[in-house]
Amino acid sequence: QKEVEQNSGPLSVPEGAIASLNCTYSDRGSQSFFWYRQYSGKSPELIMSIYSNGDKEDGRFTAQLNKASQYVSLLIRDSQPSDSATYLCAVQLLGVFGNEKLTFGTGTRLTIIP
C-alpha cells in the first residue's frame, strides 16, 4: 500500500464547474496536509494546507480533512483554464531529528476544458 494515494487522472472538468481532487494516506500519525500545484516543467507551488478536521476555504479553493477516514480532498470552484496542472497531495509526519519531510502522492493531472 502506498503511503499517499491519488487518482492519477487525467481529470477533465468544464470551465466554471467544480473540480474535486482526492487523496488518502496510510499513516494515522500524519499531522499536516498540503496541496501543491505543479505546472509542467515547473516546481510545486503551495495551494492549500490543513491540519484540523473539517473544511478550510481560501478563495476558490477548499481543503477538506477527515482524519478518521484518512482522507483529504481539494475542491476548486469556478474552475479556470489556468487551473490546468498536476495537483500533488503531501502529508507531513514528524520524524527523527525533528524531520518533517513531506510524503507525496504521484499527483492528479487536472484539465479544465474551455
Add this chain to the structure above:
Amino acid sequence: GAGVSQSPSNKVTEKGKDVELRCDPISGHTALYWYRQRLGQGLEFLIYFQGNSAPDKSGLPSDRFSAERTGESVSTLTIQRTQQEDSAVYLCASSLAVRGPLKTQYFGPGTRLLVL
C-alpha cells in the same frame, strides 16, 4: 523577498561522472530538504538538514549520494559516478523551524539532471 534558488537549472552529464547541485534557501529558514522527482512521479524525500543538528539521510538511495550544508545557508547535493537512473529533477525546499503544525516548505525551481 528572494525565494529558494538552485543551480544549475539544467545539467547534462555522462554516465560515471560526478555532479554537484546547489541550493540557496530562503534567508532565515533553518530547515532544508532535498527531494527527487522522476518523470511522471511524485517527489521522493532524500535528505533533511536542521540548523547544526545531524542531518536525516534516510532517503538517500545509495552511497553515491551525499549532501552538505554550511550552517543555515547553502547546501550542495553531490552524486558520484552518475547512473542513467539518476536522471530526474532535484528539488530543494526550505522552511522555518517553528513549533506547531503546518510548517510550509517552499520549493526552488529545481535542477534537471540528465545522465547520458
